[in-house]
Amino acid sequence: MTKSEQLYQRAIKTVPGGVHSNSRARSPYPYYIKKGEGAYITDVDGNRYIDMIMGNGAIFFGHGYAPFTTRYQENLTRCEGLTTGWETELAVEAAEAFLRIIPAERVRFTNTGTEAITHVMQMARAYTGKNDFALVEGAYDGWSDEVNISTFPSLKDVGDVENPVPVPGAGGLDPRIVANTVIVPFNNLEVTRKILTANKDRLAALILEPVLIDIGFVEPKPGYLQGLRELCDELGILLVFDELLTGFRVPEGSCQKWFNVTPDLSIFGKAIANGHIMAAVAGKSDVMETVASKGTASFVGTFNGHIYSVAAALAALTLMEDGSAREGMEKNIQRMKEHFEATAKALGIPAVMNGRGGHLQWYFTDHVENYRDAAGSNVENYAIFANAMLEQGIMVIPKPLAHHAISVSHDEQVIDRIIAAADRALEKVAQSRK
Numbered sequence: 001m002t003k004s005e006q007l008y009q010r011a012i013k014t015v016p017g018g019v020h021s022n023s024r025a026r027s028p029y030p031y032y033i034k035k036g037e038g039a040y041i042t043d044v045d046g047n048r049y050i051d052m053i054m055g056n057g058a059i060f061f062g063h064g065y066a067p068f069t070t071r072y073q074e075n076l077t078r079c080e081g082l083t084t085g086w087e088t089e090l091a092v093e094a095a096e097a098f099l100r101i102i103p104a105e106r107v108r109f110t111n112t113g114t115e116a117i118t119h120v121m122q123m124a125r126a127y128t129g130k131n132d133f134a135l136v137e138g139a140y141d142g143w144s145d146e147v148n149i150s151t152f153p154s155l156k157d158v159g160d161v162e163n164p165v166p167v168p169g170a171g172g173l174d175p176r177i178v179a180n181t182v183i184v185p186f187n188n189l190e191v192t193r194k195i196l197t198a199n200k201d202r203l204a205a206l207i208l209e210p211v212l213i214d215i216g217f218v219e220p221k222p223g224y225l226q227g228l229r230e231l232c233d234e235l236g237i238l239l240v241f242d243e244l245l246t247g248f249r250v251p252e253g254s255c256q257k258w259f260n261v262t263p264d265l266s267i268f269g270k271a272i273a274n275g276h277i278m279a280a281v282a283g284k285s286d287v288m289e290t291v292a293s294k295g296t297a298s299f300v301g302t303f304n305g306h307i308y309s310v311a312a313a314l315a316a317l318t319l320m321e322d323g324s325a326r327e328g329m330e331k332n333i334q335r336m337k338e339h340f341e342a343t344a345k346a347l348g349i350p351a352v353m354n355g356r357g358g359h360l361q362w363y364f365t366d367h368v369e370n371y372r373d374a375a376g377s378n379v380e381n382y383a384i385f386a387n388a389m390l391e392q393g394i395m396v397i398p399k400p401l402a403h404h405a406i407s408v409s410h411d412e413q414v415i416d417r418i419i420a421a422a423d424r425a426l427e428k429v430a431q432s433r434k
């Protein structure tokens with residue numbers, strides 16, 4: 001029995017499924033990891049992998065990246081003995097550093113994406129006096145009742161394209177909230193206009209990942225985000241961007257800057273503190289000041305602005321500020337994409353690799369512009385590809401509707417290994433088709 005299996009057998013006696021987040025469950029048992037170094041992780045059995053999950057996109061620089069660790073530890077010495085409960089100079093500096101990268105007017109720190117989106121929803125209700133929300137089909141904005149809806153729905157349940165059905169993303173959600181949630185298709189302005197117009201009197205906000213990213217990487221079509229901005233203004237609905245994953249990694253450091261569209265509110269997290277616990281709500285000062293500063297929406301939290309979090313965020317934000325780290329990852333992603341698509345074409349396999357700024361996903365279909373296209377990616381081909389990558393020591397996610405990430409530590413040699421492994425994995429896909 002492997003050590004991982006032994007740990008699993010031990011863990012299930014105390015922890016449901018042996019994991020603290022359902023997303024880490026694997027068949028026949030999860031990985032138990034003991035070490036991270038740069039782009040690599042090592043499991044308890046001594047198997048070393050190139051990590052392409054990178055803390056679900058949170059780890060921007062790499063595991064144990066020395067320049068980050070040094071800066072983080074220096075920051076911690078500035079608040080000796082403190083943990084949480086007080087405002088600090090570090091938090092002021094971290095907010096300033098954040099707003100040097102993200103073109104918002106105000107920011108508040110919290111801990112997780114789910115908390116950040118919950119704050120945003122309460123702020124949007126307080127600001128507009130309306131109750132309900134519109135979400136994008138296939139987007140993941142957290143696990144709370146209001147947003148874990150139509151996250152990875154089965155194509156059997158989604159209804160007509162013109163009229164997407166809200167599908168609960170898990171058991172235990174309040175069915176009244178699910179039923180009152182409005183779902184719109186990504187990249188389809190015309191249908192979104194009809195649906196939002198019909199529901200405008202009850203919608204506080206439209207919430208979307210400006211790149212549909214938890215199901216991989218699906219970019220907005222030209223004019224789509226601008227169109228949504230105009231539509232929301234016309235209908236009196238707030239526009240909210242979930243930039244938890246896109247933030248700091250995509251070109252220009254955010255979708256709001258990249259596509260030059262200003263949302264009323266947005267949420268950030270993940271890369272913001274290089275894998276440490278931190279999320280943020282940012283936005284226009286009139287919305288943020290009206291509801292957060294004046295206290296009409298309850299924006300509180302024991303751990304908001306925690307010393308460890310702001311120390312990590314300040315270290316990460318100041319290291320990434322000049323954009324060079326992001327640009328380096330972008331070059332690597334382009335190289336992987338060109339190579340993958342050329343090999344797939346040569347082998348006659350319909351497949352694309354979508355990605356920017358260190359984010360990526362492989363789809364076994366030739367065109368993806370919304371959730372339903374992504375869900376139509378060939379499941380068998382993806383499974384063969386993912387298994388072959390794992391066999392070659394590349395840690396990837398076995399399910400096809402997933403998102404992968406590289407970090408600054410994924411240097412040229414690491415990228416070469418991923419490219420070579422993907423070539424061999426594609427050959428296996430081609431062999432299986434014969």
Ligand SMILES: Cc1ncc(COP(=O)(O)O)c(C=O)c1O
Pocket residue numbers: 056111112113114115140141142143209214242243244245269
């Ligand atoms: C785009 C996006 N929004 C929100 C969340 C929820 O964040 P958290 O897991 O920190 O609650 C996630 C997490 O994966 C995410 O990727």
